[in-house]
Amino acid sequence: MTEGNFVDYVKIYAESGKGGKGSVHLHREKYITKGGPDGGDGGRGGHVILRGNENLWTLVTFKFKKHFKAGHGEHGSKSRSTGSDGQDVYLDVPLGTVVKDSETLEILFEITEHGEERILAEGGMGGRGNWHFKTSTNQTPRYAQPGIPGQEVEVILELKVLADVGLVGFPNAGKSTLLSVITSAKPKIADYEFTTLKPNLGIVEYRDFQSFVMADIPGIIEGAAEGKGLGHYFLRHIERNATLLFLIPADSDDIAKEYQILLDELRRYNPELLDKERLVAISKSDMLDQELIDEMTQELDKDLKGIPYMFISSVAQQGIRELKDKLWTMLNN
Template sequence: MAGSSFVDYVKIFCRSGNGGAGSRHFRREKFEPKGGPDGGDGGRGGHVILRGNQNYWTLIHLKYQRHVIAGHGGSGSRSRSSGASGEDKTIEVPLGTVAKDAETGEVLFEITTHGEERIVAQGGRGGLGNVNFKSSTHQAPRYAQPGEPSVEVPVVLELKVLADVGLVGFPNAGKSTLLAAVSAAKPEIADYPFTTLIPNLGIVEYRDYKSFVMADIPGIIEGAHEGKGIGLRFLRHIERNSILLFMVPSDSEDIRKEYQILISELQQFNPELLDKKRLLAISKTDFLDDELQGELEKDLPDVPYVFISSVTGYGIAQLKDMIWKELETSMLER
């Protein structure tokens, strides 16, 4: 997925349709010149609807579609004929899309399942025709209701990647290398920081035809919650992950300290992130012998951990087992 094609934030202006006016028509026929009221109701205005689509991965298709306007309802007519409903406008969005009021920041709703539909701008109701106001004491009403006006809603759409496991770590912690080693994803890998500029998703195959989705989130640096680096923009994607897999390289000066910095950044961005299951992978252990590994284990944080090497495959099977065990536990707790 090219960086230019990954769009996870758009602002669009939505306007529903006006409701059609009710009719004030009176029936006039050759042998019945005073047939009474027969004006039909107006049609409702069109809605603006968001629909979840599992085939979409980004909001790129909405990047230049800044105005979405639904159709107006038709007016009622003679013979109690109702006006046509206005054309609905349906916006297809990827799963994990959050709709917010652009002016207040209030979360309107979230789209999380395929085919789920939510109305973001309600169409105006059609007005009642004069036939609805006929009574025994008022047999010739000469009025009808106008249709309700349209609704204008500026909406912000934010995509939060849906994944079972989110990789959290500093730049060059080996996240992209791990994702490439365990899935068919092809993230950019290089020996300089911030090679990952967008979240990458990969499906990790497990035994007995089981699988789970892993997300490589761009590297976090200290101060990311204040806007430093590029981590702030993508921290929201971690909110959707069931498990957070923290990655710290074995050659780090202080593994526990790096882990605590990552925890602190997540806490200051959203304290609820700390309620998620946490695992730790000590990466880049290609040249780590048993003695050095034992020394590192003495000062690791109190969280399930595993030593891995994405290059040689060391510890990868153990890592998958650990992840799957936690996923099963999470599913049972729901």
């Protein structure tokens, strides 16, 4: 999947079908001149339905087509024949899709399971035929119900990536490099900031054919919680991750301070993010000798206050297996 095809925010318009009219028909055949009312009911209008699909990772299918209209119900006919229902329209969306009202921004529902179906716009009911209205005082009613109009809705579809582990860090911290080493993903990698503009997902293969999903979230900048840069678009993907892996380069001026800045951005965006399990990985550790690692360990034990951490190097493949073991343990606690 190319970076330009990752779409995680779209606004769409949906219109369900209107119900068919009930029939005003009086039964007539040879030798039966006054057979009474037998007008059938109108068919239901078609629904517009959202359906979860685990094989989709993006909302790119809605990038160019944003208007969807279901079929109208057919009218009732003689012999109490009910009209056909209007054709439903199914819209497949990736798991983790949040549906919001476009005006109030109220969350209407979320799609989180494969095959889960939720009606976005409900089709109008068909009108009842005249045979429903026959009474002892009105043997031949010459009226029937019209069909109920369909619904028109305009909603926002917002994707929050579903992953087990979310990589959190400043731009150029080495997140994409780690993802390329630990999974089979092929993210764009370069030595300048903001190489990653869209989340990348990769499957981490573990022992005994087990696996978990890791997401490389675009780099956070200070002020992201207030929407600085593309803060809100980046941070919302972290909400779905079970475990947060903070990646801080070994050549950072102050590792503990950088960790606190990242933590503060998450806190200001959504305090519930701090309830997730956290692990700090010091990347690019192949630049350090053992004496420097021992010295940094003493500082980190004091500054990180019980948060687990480890030294890794994606390029030199140092500590990668231990990192997988630790993440697997955290995910399965």
